[in-house]
Amino acid sequence: MGLPVKRHTSSKRKRRRSHLGLQECNLVKCSHCGNQALSHRVCGECGYYKNIQVVDVFAKLDKKEKKKKEKELTMKGKEVVKKEKELAINEKEIEKSVKEITKEKKKTNDLLKNKKK
Numbered sequence: 001m002g003l004p005v006k007r008h009t010s011s012k013r014k015r016r017r018s019h020l021g022l023q024e025c026n027l028v029k030c031s032h033c034g035n036q037a038l039s040h041r042v043c044g045e046c047g048y049y050k051n052i053q054v055v056d057v058f059a060k061l062d063k064k065e066k067k068k069k070e071k072e073l074t075m076k077g078k079e080v081v082k083k084e085k086e087l088a089i090n091e092k093e094i095e096k097s098v099k100e101i102t103k104e105k106k107k108t109n110d111l112l113k114n115k116k117k
């Protein structure tokens with residue numbers, strides 16, 4: 001049996017283990033339920049891929065669990081839609097306020113010019 005010839009130092013050990021770190025995986029929002037899912041894979045939560053049902057998530061569940069899961073999925077979908085709407089509204093408000101501010105700036109600039117004359 002092979003035996004280690006020399007003891008490896010702690011720095012040698014650390015250098016060896018520097019390549020063992022985990023990489024961050026690329027998560028994408030599911031187009032059906034809005035959950036985080038791996039890209040180019042079927043969503044683990046709802047079983048959809050590119051808005052087509054590939055896996056029947058409810059097949060192995062009891063009646064109670066089925067009801068629970070259905071409720072969860074609908075709630076999540078509704079929440080996602082709500083949040084997207086809120087974001088869109090916020091963006092519109094921001095655009096409006098920016099426009100108003102630019103208008104006021106122009107007005108003040110004009111006033112300043114008139115005063116200088």
Ligand SMILES: [Zn+2]
Pocket residue numbers: 030031032033034035037043044045046047048
């Ligand atoms: Zn999904």
